[in-house]
Amino acid sequence: MLQKGCMYCDEVCAHRDSLMIKICDFNLGTLYLFRDQKNLGRCILAAKEHYTDITEMTPEVLHEFWDEVVTVANAVHRAFNPDKINYASYADTVKHLHIHIVPKYIGGPNWNGPFSDADPKFLSDEEYAKIIETFKKELGK
C-alpha cells in the first residue's frame, strides 16, 4: 500500500528529487543515488510499499528485501571498492522504510564514526549520470 504525501510513495516529489536520483527498481525496493556523494556510492534502498518498520514485513518479505540490500552492497563493493559499508535505517520523521547504504573509505569522511549529512559534496549532472550508469552496469539493470 502507498501513502499519499509520503516522499517515497508519491510518484512525483520535489523534496525527494532534491535529495536523491532514482537508479533502478528491484522487486521490493527502489534504489536511489544520494546527491551528497562525499561517500562515493552512497545510496538508499527504499521499500516500494509503505512499511514504517522492518517489523511490519513478513519474514519472507524481509528476507527478500535484505537480499536486495546485499545485492546493492555487492555492487557498491565491486564498483567503488570501499573499505566498509555502513547501513542505517532511521525513519524518525520520514516514516517509510528505507536503508541508507553508505560506503566508507579509510581516511575519508567519517571513517571510524557515524556517517553524516554535514558538508555535502554535490556533483554535476554528468557526474551523477556516470555513477548511475556504473550502478546499472554492476546490477545488470
Ligand SMILES: [Zn+2]
Ligand atoms: Zn511511503
